[in-house]
Amino acid sequence: MQNSRSKPCSCPSLKLREVASMYFTMVAAFLVILVVALQGSAPRQSDFPYKVPLDPQGLLELSWNVSYPEQAVHFQLLIRELQFGLLFGMSDRGEFENADLAVLWSDGHNSYFGDAWSDAKGQLHMDSQQDYQLLGARRAPEGLYLLFRRAFSTCDPKDYLIEDGTVHLIYGILEKPVRSLQAINISALHGGLQRVQLLKPNISIPELPGDTKTMEITAPDVVIPSQETTYWCYMAELPAGFPKHHIIMYEPVVTAGNEALVHHMEVFQCAAEFDSFPHYNGPCDAKMKPDRLNYCRHVLAAWAMGAQAFYYPEEAGLAFGGPGSSRYLRLEIHYHNPLVFKGRRDSSGIRLYYTATLRPYDAGIMELGLVYTPVMAVPPGEDSFILTGYCTDKCTQLALPAAGIRIFASQLHTHLAGRKVVTVLSRDGRERQVVNADGHYSPHFQEIRMLKEVVAVFPGDELITTCTYNTEDRSRATVGGFGILEEMCVNYVHYYPQTQLELCKSAVDPGYLHRYFNLVNRFNDEEICMCPQISVPQQFYSIPWNTFNRDVLKSLYGFAPISVHCNKSSAVRFPGEWEKQPLPSITERLPEPVPRCPPAPGPQPAAPVPLNLGQLRR
Amino acid sequence: MQNSRSKPCSCPSLKLREVASMYFTMVAAFLVILVVALQGSAPRQSDFPYKVPLDPQGLLELSWNVSYPEQAVHFQLLIRELQFGLLFGMSDRGEFENADLAVLWSDGHNSYFGDAWSDAKGQLHMDSQQDYQLLGARRAPEGLYLLFRRAFSTCDPKDYLIEDGTVHLIYGILEKPVRSLQAINISALHGGLQRVQLLKPNISIPELPGDTKTMEITAPDVVIPSQETTYWCYMAELPAGFPKHHIIMYEPVVTAGNEALVHHMEVFQCAAEFDSFPHYNGPCDAKMKPDRLNYCRHVLAAWAMGAQAFYYPEEAGLAFGGPGSSRYLRLEIHYHNPLVFKGRRDSSGIRLYYTATLRPYDAGIMELGLVYTPVMAVPPGEDSFILTGYCTDKCTQLALPAAGIRIFASQLHTHLAGRKVVTVLSRDGRERQVVNADGHYSPHFQEIRMLKEVVAVFPGDELITTCTYNTEDRSRATVGGFGILEEMCVNYVHYYPQTQLELCKSAVDPGYLHRYFNLVNRFNDEEICMCPQISVPQQFYSIPWNTFNRDVLKSLYGFAPISVHCNKSSAVRFPGEWEKQPLPSITERLPEPVPRCPPAPGPQPAAPVPLNLGQLRR
DSSP states (O other): HHHHHTTTHHHHOOOOOOOOHHHHHHHHHSOOOOOOOSSSSOOOOGGGGEEEEEEEOOOOOEEEEEEETTEEEEEEETTTSSSSEEEEEEEEESOTTTTTEEEEEEOOSOEEEEEEEEEEOOOEOOSBBBSSSEEEEEETTTTTEEEEESSSSSOOSSSSSSSEEEEEEEEEESOOOOOGGOOOOOOGGGEEEEEEEEEEOOOOOOOOOTTOOOEEEEEEEEESSHHHHHEEEEEEEOOOTTEEEEEHHHHHHHHHTTTTTEEEEEEEEOTTTTTOOOOEEETTTTTTSSSGGGGEEEEEEETTTOOOOOEEOOTTTEEEEEEEEEEEEEEEEEEEOTTOOOOOOOOOOEEEEEESOOSSOOEEEEEEEEOOOTEEEEEEEEESSSEEEEEEEHHHHHHHTTTTTEEEEEEEOTTTEEEEEEEEEEETTTTEEEEETTTOOTOOOEEEEEEEEEEEEEETTEEEEEEEEOOOOSSSSSESSSSSSSBOOOOEEEOOOOSSSSEEEEEEEEEHHHHHHHHHHHHHHSSOOOOOOOOHHHHHHHHHHOOOHHHHHHHHHHHHOOOEEEETTTTOOOOSOSSOOOEEEOOOOOOOOOOOOOOTTTBBOSOOOOEEOOOOOO | HHHHHOOOOOOHHHHHHHHHOOOHHHHHHSSSSOOOOSSSSSGGEEEESEEESOOOSOEEEEEEEETTTTEEEEEEEEEEEOOSSEEEESSSSHHHHHEEEEEEEEOOOOEEEEEEETTTTOOEEEESSBSEEHHHHHHETEEEEEEEEEEHHHTTTTTTTOSSSEEEEEEEEOOOSSGGGOOGGGSSSSSEEEEEOOOOOOOOOOOOTOOOOOEEEEOOSSEEESSEEEEEEEEOOOOOOOOOOOEEEEEEEETTTTTTTTTOOOOOEEEETTOOOOOOOOEOOOOOOOGGGEEEEEEEEEEEOOOOOOOOOTTTTEEETTTTTTTEEEEEEEOOOTTOOOOOOEEEEEEEEESSOOEEEOOOOOOOOOEEEESSSEEOOOSSSSEEEEEHHHHHHHOOOOOOOOEEEEEEEEOEEEEEEEEEEEEEEEEEEEEEEETTOOOOOOOOOEEEEEEEEETTTTEEEEEEEEOOOOOSSSSSSSSSSSBBBBBEEEEEESOOOEEEEEOOHHHHHHHHHHHHHHTTTOOSOOOSSSOHHHHHHHSSOOHHHHHHHHHHTTSEEEHHHSSSSSSSSSSOOOOBBOOOOOOOOOOOOOOOOOOOOOOSSSSSSSEOOOOOOO
16 A cells, blocks of 8 residues: 555646646735726727627627727727626627636625636636736716727637627626636526627728718607517608619618617618509518518618618719619518517618719629529538539629629628628639628628628629538428528629629529439438429438438539529529539639737736726625 | 829838838847857757658758657757758658748858748748747767757747657758848758657656567668668578567667668568578569568568667567467568668668566557458549548457557558548547547658557447548549558557457448449449449549549448458458448547647747857858
């Protein structure tokens, strides 16, 4: 025994040493009491131009700005009724596991601020690198303001990488004192998520001309239904004889107090082929809603929570009014009312800024991505299945002017299984530029986004749109189509000058898909009947999904020729041969962006920062 | 004109500022003349236990040590006839493009040292982060010693990540003065590559018992042929009646002066079924070489350049001698003589240390990976095609003792297309441990490597061996087989206690491969005949390779059941059903290792370090 105990064994002593070292570091950090700057004056609103409520009650209000030179976001978080602290952070899709968090907590006497992360089980840990940097805290009549900073990229593998596109913000409210960060039980928190585009593009705003007029398309004092989700439809009408104008800007009009309820709004123009539309005002899914409203789908304006005013580039405007365009507009408002407030009245909508002095170019909207057809399908049980739609060189060669077009904004679109969307511009087989990318795309947050850089597209260029889907919760294949449980992969790009090309999309050649069904049939011992007389969705539904059938479908989509829709409108193709076209080949990919790490002096050590907030309420 | 020139344009001024800032940084760095420690005494050999000549003439000699606590390698480079400097570095496979380099250069007056990198065209650039840290330089009668340090991982994307397994070192000699780093023309350099295992395992060496004897199996003063590559075969014989012993260690014996020529050496034991073997001494590929030598394939010892002595764990030894084992041994030496030296004599070989006091366990060698069969094939034109061989739970359940076996060393093996090899241990569908991995594997450098950690394998465990192949230079499929242009995927693992299991490998089920040929046939419009009467290689050669046929082959290998070889010897299977076995399913992968970045104070700024070496020869 004695002998075995005297064997050299370095592990326990090493651990003791580590623990001791951590302990003294912590003690030292506690002794260095941070003097939090109690600023005399409130920060101006222009310091934090972007604002969004985090919770449906509006108790937490986040404002922020983006510094591209510093590659950092500055946050100002207003906590209206602080209890014993809160969690604020980011995660891949808004979950509380594997999240990157800034935590303010109080044990009832003292308050602390720290950078933390949650593991796959939701357990909180202090981060070894403190990358949420506290800049100040301030008490005001309306609540407590916390100011903190976060670099886009920290090079800490526990941290969220802030990228272009959607960011899922999460919050949680501490309603009881907590002894320590580790003692916080995430699953018992009152919390939620909010989606925003954190990295707003840093573009200059064109001046509005002197003759700018405004028009408000707003709901007529409706009572927001006491249910979680309502799409409200309201029909508006332009004055008779309203001549052609250019919309050059629009902005949201949100009824005060309803900021946390109005999720997104769109103004659509109706189809010109109908002389009149009924004056409907009610839920969009009501049985009594006139069918004709389905012909009001041409987007004039779109806004979502956290978005600001939308400005057209100074050379272009969106035409509305005049002969050949409908006088009827449809306003659609998505009310998100998870707390089921009753009797809230709302007159939100969109304010259009327009001018009679037409700008040099009409702006247009072009649809890129996949044709709405069941031949493009996603097997069930996939965590990230990729489908790609092509706008081919042949189509842009034919349809774009020699001087090219300029894409300045983009709205990505999928149905419920969509998780990522990206469109890349390729020229001579080489990827040149990302048109728009969202690696945390959510079908519940479909903004029109101004691009950081205007993208010039010339005849012969290719626009390749790739969507990633998650079907882990589904038991049968998800086919392309219009249904909410079917899928789409679309990028509506806003560009000028307007061309005849409204739609440049693709889908796999149906003949090759038929060969796939045959192949699956034979490989799987002909146990299933892939009879040609049954529909494509039925054939997809009858496939016994396994890794082979799944992988071969991927291979098919990566190999088979495509049917190209190079259309003037959804029904009229440009002349030419568009069937069995070769897949664009890419010989050179864009390099993966390498995240820049924060420059020296770098992040702070891993210890919570004590905060002098006085005693919080018990 | 005036107007357009007065437009704000910040770019040129910004660039000027940057250039100016860089200039002043450089000047400042030059002013801080580094006092290079001119050490009074030479470093002891034990400071740098590993040594390898870099060039065939032995003008450059690299010694090094590995500090696992610091996660760094310390290099000592002896330059015997310094001209105007040299390049030393690492790259993926020994190429001079995309390399990570330490450069010593002289303009004829002053000398500098710096961390550089070469781009895809071979152009040199000073690295923005200086991670080769110069520790000293020392003149000695035999030449100049440079001492420098490099962390395994620098987190600089331009730097090579030093990992376990093979590292391709490169060197280049500057024969003329150069004005600057950028002026070095890599393509005109005299240079080359040397493969080593830089990260030698940090394992304790067992003591040799008092009765240890040695036996040298060495070439009998042969004249090294004046050709680049020679495999020399020499037959040796154990004394008659030599009883069973345990080899417990072996080491190389390299004739002085030939260190750069003796590339690798192996000692094989011949098959016991033949009573005698001819005493051959000559090239292994000579026409007059007796065929019977092909029956001498059981590895007793293997050494390759840069390797040290090989020690068996103290519980085990490799049995040789005694009844049932052949007295005949074959020594094979690979002479690498690219400068075609003439008349060099050599008596290199291997010195075996053995004992008659048998250790508790006999060591054994087991073959993991793929069966040598053409059903496993790699399409042409692939840059990294993966094939996987399985040692299944069913086989280990049957063949391994309840207490398991301990793998302590491993020799990876492929033919010319092999680029990576890795074996992973999986238990209950979860990957547990890497047995051996080489991400820069070269078929020209097949050492037996001691494992950093002994791997315990129990009944029911799975051993999964994955090989990555490059066939970009080939125009037809590469099938599995014995030929040098056919492929293998093997890991010879050294373990104890020895079991009956000699071979635990797999290959795809031939019936499913036949379905694949049919499928390819039909999908490609039946243009080709996949007639069943022609051989599998012929069927592979006749496939019109495209991404679909390639991808579906991958899918097949990832899906189809396997034929398992769970064998006592290459011909005798364990009893059981081994055909159409399910592929082991992996539910949890090992996480990718996250490289640790060097701790503060961190790397030095991006400027060359002036060195006071006196004037170099012109």
